[in-house]
Amino acid sequence: PSTTIINNGDLNISDISIIETTDSDVIENKNNLMINSSTITALNSYVIKNSGSLIMLDDNTKLSSNKYALYNNSENTSTIRGGTVSGIYNEGNLKVEKVSIIDTNNSNYIVNSTKAIQMDSVTISNVHYGIRIESGTALIQNSTISSDEYSVTAYRGTTTLQNNTINANGYGVRNEYGKVNILGGNYTSKNKSSLYIYGGSTTIN
Numbered sequence: 001p002s003t004t005i006i007n008n009g010d011l012n013i014s015d016i017s018i019i020e021t022t023d024s025d026v027i028e029n030k031n032n033l034m035i036n037s038s039t040i041t042a043l044n045s046y047v048i049k050n051s052g053s054l055i056m057l058d059d060n061t062k063l064s065s066n067k068y069a070l071y072n073n074s075e076n077t078s079t080i081r082g083g084t085v086s087g088i089y090n091e092g093n094l095k096v097e098k099v100s101i102i103d104t105n106n107s108n109y110i111v112n113s114t115k116a117i118q119m120d121s122v123t124i125s126n127v128h129y130g131i132r133i134e135s136g137t138a139l140i141q142n143s144t145i146s147s148d149e150y151s152v153t154a155y156r157g158t159t160t161l162q163n164n165t166i167n168a169n170g171y172g173v174r175n176e177y178g179k180v181n182i183l184g185g186n187y188t189s190k191n192k193s194s195l196y197i198y199g200g201s202t203t204i205n
Contacts, residue, residue: 003024004024004025004026004027004028004049005026005027005028006027006028006030007027007028007029007030007031007033007052008030008031009031009032010031010032010034011027011029011031011032011033011034012034012035012036013033013034013035013036013038013040014035014036014037014038015036015037015038016038017038017039017040017041018038018039018040018041019041020041020042020043020045020047021043022043022045023043023044023045024045025042025045025046025047025048025049025071026040026042026045026046026047026048027040027047027048027049028048028049028050028051029048029049029050029051029052029055030051030052031052031053031054032052032053032054032056033048033050033052033054033055033056034055034056034057035055035056035057035058035061035063035083036057036058036060036061037058037060037061038060038061038062039061039062039064040061040062040063040064041064041065042064042065042066042067042069043065043066044065044066044067045065045067046065046067046068046069046070046071047063047064047065047069047070048063048069048070048071049071049073050070050071050072050073050074050078050080051072051073051074051075051078051092052074052078053074053076053077053078053079054078054079054081055070055078055079055080055081056081056082057080057081057082057083057084057085057099058082058083059082059083061082061083061084062083062084062085062086063083063084063085063086064086065086065087067087068086068087068088068089068112069085069086069087069088070085070087070088070089071088071089071090071091072088072089072090072091072092072094073091073092074092074093074094075092075093076093077093077094077095077116078092078093078094078095079094079095079096079097080094080095080096080097080099081097081098081099082097082098082099083099083100084099084100084101084102085099085100085101085102086101086102086103086110087101087103087110087111088101088110088111088112088113089111089112089113090111090112090113090114090115090116090117091113091114091115092115092116093115093116093117094113094116094117094118095117095118095119095120096117096118096119096120096122097119097120097121097122098120098121098122099122099123100122100123100124100125101122101123101124101127102124102125102126102127103126103127103128108129109129109130109131109132109153110124110127110128110129110130110131111124111130111131111132112131112132112134113131113132113133113134113136113138114134114135114136115135115136115137116136116137116138117133117136117137117138117139118138118139118140119131119138119139119140119141119143120141120142120143121142121143122140122143122144122145123143123144123145124143124144124145124146124147124151125144125146126146127146127147127148128147128148128149129147129148129149129150129153130145130146130147130150130151130152130153130168131145131151131152131153132153132155133152133153133154133155133156133157133159133178134155134156134157135155135156135157136157136158137157137158137159137160138154138157138158138159138160139160139162140152140159140160140161140162140164141160141161141162141163141164142162142163142164143164143165144164144165144166145164145165145166145167146166146167146168147167147168147169147170148168148169148170149168149169149170149171150168150170150171150172150174151166151167151168151171151172151173152166152172152173152174153171153173153174153176154173154174154175154176154177154178154179154180154200155176155177155178156176156177156178156200157178157179158178158179158180158181159175159178159179159180159181160180160181160183161173161180161181161182161183161185162183162184162185163183163184163185164185164186164187165185165186166185166186166187166188166194167188167189167190168188168189168190168192168194169189169190169191169192170189170191170192171189171192171193171194171195171196172187172188172189172193172194172195173187173194173195173196174196174198175195175196175197175198175199175200175201175202176198176199176200177198177199177200178200179200179201179202180200180201180202180203181202181203181205182195182202182203182204182205183205184205
């Protein structure tokens with residue numbers, strides 16, 4: 001489409017390929033969105049701009065953009081579950097469950113959060129930079145994160161890491177000015193340190 005699809009109700013998309021050739025967002029979701037066996041591609045905009053409550057993707061669905069595939073600014077907690085997504089920018093309250101997050105021409109952190117994010121059973125692979133917590137709170141658990149540089153950066157805010165597998169060529173976890181709690185898991189770095197504490201406070205249990 002050349003104009004954004006706006007959803008205020010329940011929208012179901014199945015067995016389709018959508019390619020946006022302008023800089024418009026593909027879908028603005030304000031309620032419930034379900035996508036099955038579909039590929040949706042944006043150019044320099046978001047595939048989904050979300051302020052709704054639920055986004056369900058099946059394993060055969062891929063959301064791709066040169067920017068971030070998902071932008072979230074929901075005031076209440078919104079959940080995205082399943083599928084493959086090329087990047088998330090969160091400025092609201094977001095749960096991310098069983099999502100595969102990949103890079104598509106994005107040299108920034110593939111997940112960036114400024115408010116509240118919970119990630120469970122998420123896979124991040126083939127990315128330059130992984131997750132950056134700008135501020136707010138983050139709970140990342142039961143997930144696998146691999147990156148060429150930094151896998152998790154806590155700039156500010158509070159980040160809890162529980163039972164994750166985190167690999168990096170650079171720093172596995174980098175705490176700049178945040179509060180980081182590490183509860184179990186496996187952390188490795190090929191060239192630098194699996195845990196680098198520049199500042200802030202870090203607790204390991």
